Every structure is written in structure tokens, then in C-alpha cells.
Amino acid sequence: MSLFSGAALFGTGFGPVVGGWIAENTTWRWIFYVQAIVDGAVIIGVIIVFKETRGSVLLSRKAAALNKWYAAREGVGLYYVSMPSNSEPSIRIPQRIRWKVKSDEERTSILKMISISLYRPFHLLTTEPVVFFFALWVAFAWAVLYLTLAAIPLVFATNHGFSVAQCGAVFTSMCVGSILCTVLSIYQEKLAKRYGKMLNTPEGRLYFSCVESALLPIGLFMFGWTSFASIHWIVPTIAIGLATMGIFSIYLAVFNYLADTYHRYASSAIAAQSFCRNMLGGAFPLITAQMYKKLTYGGASSFLGGFAALLTIVPWVLVFWGPNIRARSKFASEIMEHASA
Secondary structure: OHHHHHHHHHHHHHHHHHHHHHHHHOOOHHHHHHHHHHHHHHHHHHHHHOOOOOHHHHHHHHHHHHHHHHHHHHOOOOOOEEEEOOOOOOOEEEEOOOOOOHHHHHOOOHHHHHHHHHHHHHHHHHHOHHHHHHHHHHHHHHHHHHHHHHHHHHHHHHHHOOOHHHHHHHOHHHHHHHHHHHHHHHHHHHHHHHHOOHHHOHHHHOHHHHHHOOHHHHHHHHHHOOOOOOOOOHHHHHHHHHHHHHHHHHHHHHHHHHHHHHHHHHHHHHHHHHHHHHHHHHHHHHHHHHHHHHHHHHHHHHHHHHHHHHHOHHHHHHHHHHHHHHHHOHHHHHHHHHHHO
16 A cells, blocks of 8 residues: 555656656647657556455355366266265265356346445545545645646746746656655554554554654645745745655555455545545636735645644544544444454
């Protein structure tokens, strides 16, 4: 999950770096051409390299292979089980052996599965406080990430006279921040396993993010009040890297906590926060220019930083009261009862 989160944020920063250089030296159309070429190569790699890992699918494939193996031997008269005849117990009748998978027997229609997939995320979002507040937390962080895509060209071109390629190079700070956080999170995981049992509960995923998520408001305040032409451009660039590290910790904590808490409902819980995250992430770049011009650079970033600081209370609440909140949850308590049984 650390590598996944790091790749998501690294790519978000690396895209504008490459895109700015392409747009300045060729045409903006080549940004999309390069994207299409890379995507095509990655898809081919996925098809060749990726293998199925879902347990129910692997069991189904194993059952099918075993049934095929038995059928081939039965075709030449080899039977491995014989049962007494109901009428003549002394006579034993060869029996066919076939394997079934419970998940295959319980599988519903495609239409019903689609309806559940569309309904359950919104049901969790509106009935589960954990999903709602985590969705709000990560959605705001993701919105700030995409707002940065519009804010960097606006601030650095206006106050520092950067070209398109130079503005794109500023996004390198996001790449550096994501790499640092990926390495740090992997080390923290190993440290926690070695010196404590803090990862035995879903709340164990939140201890580090309680502290590291504060880098988001710190980075926003720092970016807003160091974006003036009189201050060297490296200072707001560092602020962007700090904010990216805060976003990383939020992103990773939300995915891990929801997966640990909701288990088989995790895909629905993650879909709920992903919906909010992408909706807000798509909306924020539309208001970036107006907000920074009307509130000034310092005022706009301070407004966002204040809201980010307020949301840092979310992991603290769950660290202290998470078990009680999960016990009141219909979905989470069902998972806990199933696991204890």
C-alpha cells in the first residue's frame, strides 16, 4: 500500500514535469500522444505479468482442474469412489467425484451485483461515520493536490516569471516528497512490528498519520505566505513537498484503515471515499484562479490550511474511540463477530 500510494502521488507530480517540457518544446498534443504510448505499454505489461490472486477465483479454477482430471479418468473407466447399491448392499456402484466452490454457488446475477456495487458505497457513506469523515478527510487532501496543479503555474509564473517548463519542474518537489514518505512509511511499519503490537488493530494504522498529516496544513500555510516575489522560489517549493507528504499519510491511512475495518465490504467503503475524493479533486481546480485572486495567495492558502488543520482531528478521534465506534457499526461489528467465530 505504501508503494501504491507513493506511485499515485509520484505520478501526479511527474506528469506536469514531463508535460511542461513537452508543451514548451513541441506542442500540447504530444502530451496526450506520450500518455497514450505509455498507457499502451503498461497495459501490455499488465496482461503479461499480472496473475489472479483472489481466493474465490483461484478455488474455482482449482475445482475446474480437478473435475477435468476426474472426468478424463472416468472416461477410461477409472472411478475412485464406489458406494453400496440401495437395493443390493453387496453390489458397489462407482460414483463420480466433482468439486464445488461455495462462492460459485452463492454468486448472484450480474444485474444484482451491479446494483449492489452502485448502492452499497453510498449506503456506507451516509450511514457509517467512519466512512463519511474519512471520505471528507481524504477528499479534501486530494482536492488540495489537484488544486496545486493549477496553483503552481499561477503563482510561479506571476511572481517569479517562470516559463511553462520551469513551472512544471516545480512539481519535482511532489515527486521527492512522495519518495521520502514511501521509504518512511515502510520503515515505520517494520519499526511498529518490531517494538509493539500497535498494528494488531485498525487504529494501529493511524498512529503515524496523526502526526504526519499535520504536514498538509503546515505546507499550505508555508506556501501561502512564502509565495511573494521577494522570497526565493525554493521556499514555496519545499512547502509543496511538505504538503505532499501530508497528503500521502492521509491517503495511506484511509486505505489501510478502511480495508482493515470493513474487510469484505472494503471495496465499497473505498469506492465511497474514492467518489468523494475524485468529485472534490475535479472541482477544486475550477475555482483555484478565482480563489487565489480574490483572497490573495496568502489568504487562500491560509483558508485551506485552516480547514486541513481542523480535519487532522479525524485520526485522533479514531485512535482514542475507534473500537467503540466500530462496535456500533453494523458492517464492522459483523466482520468482528465473523472473525471471532
